[in-house]
Amino acid sequence: MPSLGENWRKGQQLLAEAGIESARLDARLLLEFVAACSHADLLMAPERSLDIAAQEAFDHCLLRRASGEPLAYVMGEAAFRGRLFQVSPSVLIPRPETEILIDLALERMHRLPAPRVIDLGTGSGIIAISLALECPSATVLAADLSSAAISVARNNAGRLGAAVEFRQGDWLAPVAGERFDVIVSNPPYVADGDPHLALNGLPFEPQMALTDGADGLACIRRIVADAPVCLKPGGWLLFEHGYDQGEASRNLLAAAGFKDAITFPDLAGIDRVSGAHL
Numbered sequence: 001m002p003s004l005g006e007n008w009r010k011g012q013q014l015l016a017e018a019g020i021e022s023a024r025l026d027a028r029l030l031l032e033f034v035a036a037c038s039h040a041d042l043l044m045a046p047e048r049s050l051d052i053a054a055q056e057a058f059d060h061c062l063l064r065r066a067s068g069e070p071l072a073y074v075m076g077e078a079a080f081r082g083r084l085f086q087v088s089p090s091v092l093i094p095r096p097e098t099e100i101l102i103d104l105a106l107e108r109m110h111r112l113p114a115p116r117v118i119d120l121g122t123g124s125g126i127i128a129i130s131l132a133l134e135c136p137s138a139t140v141l142a143a144d145l146s147s148a149a150i151s152v153a154r155n156n157a158g159r160l161g162a163a164v165e166f167r168q169g170d171w172l173a174p175v176a177g178e179r180f181d182v183i184v185s186n187p188p189y190v191a192d193g194d195p196h197l198a199l200n201g202l203p204f205e206p207q208m209a210l211t212d213g214a215d216g217l218a219c220i221r222r223i224v225a226d227a228p229v230c231l232k233p234g235g236w237l238l239f240e241h242g243y244d245q246g247e248a249s250r251n252l253l254a255a256a257g258f259k260d261a262i263t264f265p266d267l268a269g270i271d272r273v274s275g276a277h278l
Helices: 004-017 023-035 039-044 052-066 071-075 096-109 126-134 147-160 218-230 246-255
Strands: 077-080 083-086 116-120 139-144 164-168 180-185 231-240 259-265 271-277
Touching: 004 023, 004 039, 004 052, 023 039, 023 052, 023 071, 052 071, 071 077, 077 096, 083 126, 083 147, 096 126, 096 180, 096 231, 096 259, 096 271, 116 126, 126 139, 126 147, 126 164, 139 147, 147 164, 180 218, 218 231, 218 246, 246 259, 246 271
Parallel strands: 116 139, 116 180, 139 164, 180 231
Antiparallel strands: 077 083, 231 271, 259 271
16 A cells, blocks of 8 residues: 555645645645544654555545545534634635634623624534633524534534534524624625636535625625614624625615624735624
């Protein structure tokens, strides 16, 4: 059987020929994943051979990655905020720019003794779970239309020890009549037909979590319109959006009766989150 070193070189070449820019790193991570070894193990014992099962798994993973499937789906996991979340093609892959939404929510949650929070369109649960773990005094709910996404999120909450209550349904419909101090969401905000949907592995991600099938603001309009009856006095609505949707988001918030609408940039200086309070 080929050694670890030989497999690494083979994997790097195959991925590079397939046009994967991070071929060397991806081949290494996949090899460490199937061989259950560390980077140090790989460097110190490159002559070690894989067993048959691991070799077959590595070859299969390489073919999936070479096809353009995102590394996170091939490995079934992705790191976010220092935690490892399980992911599947039923949910979006966690992205670091979403951290600003969590930081902004936590800033408001920590001002209250026992905040009540809901995450709309929770996907893999990264937002709700992070909020629950980083503000233990909070009551955190999470909703999603997809039963498959709820299953992934519930599993992540169990693995990470986060107390999150899950509801299945369309945006705020599963919590009609309930009130919250903070509502957060990373809704679909890519316009239908946007060329970016065909790039960077996005065709492998759930399209209903990426685009609203319209102008990119349809889901945001729905959330903004429905949020006031589900917020306590002074409660905040915070949501992620596209780089060019800050002004439109602030206008929607103001039209719905929210106060002090503001847009926050991510670490790259790109408009990322808008929010306001009652």
